[in-house]
Amino acid sequence: MKKPKKKVTTQKEFEFFGRRVMYWQEQLNLLDWRIDIYTGDVNSSADAGVNIDFPGRCAAVILSEYPPNNSSWTKKSLDRAAFHEVAEILLARLAFFGSLTIRKAEVDEAVHEVIRTLENSIVPKCRGEM
Numbered sequence: 001m002k003k004p005k006k007k008v009t010t011q012k013e014f015e016f017f018g019r020r021v022m023y024w025q026e027q028l029n030l031l032d033w034r035i036d037i038y039t040g041d042v043n044s045s046a047d048a049g050v051n052i053d054f055p056g057r058c059a060a061v062i063l064s065e066y067p068p069n070n071s072s073w074t075k076k077s078l079d080r081a082a083f084h085e086v087a088e089i090l091l092a093r094l095a096f097f098g099s100l101t102i103r104k105a106e107v108d109e110a111v112h113e114v115i116r117t118l119e120n121s122i123v124p125k126c127r128g129e130m
Contacts, residue, residue, distance in 0.1 A: 047077065
């Protein structure tokens with residue numbers, strides 16, 4: 001029996017995600033950051049990820065090359081993932097300095113608690129076209 005093919009993130013989905021990353025970068029006033037956007041491998045349980053160079057004010061936001069649960073991305077899920085990763089950049093300074101005195105896992109937990117609160121209160125219903 002053949003395994004079902006894994007769905008792959010489309011160019012249209014990736015471009016929409018990129019536009020939402022840039023939108024959130026502007027909304028959160030992170031215009032002094034260089035943010036590059038890619039698609040590729042991320043943690044298996046994550047929709048996206050970010051690698052941050054805090055001192056250099058550079059970040060690489062990565063959208064998973066495979067949509068969650070082998071389904072298709074929705075505008076809402078792409079917008080939420082974009083917001084989440086840009087919010088990580090927003091909180092990078094706190095995470096960086098916090099990790100100097102507190103265990104990194106505790107800092108990550110606190111950062112994600114703030115991000116989830118922001119996601120649930122700030123991220124509007126996505127109105128953009130994919």
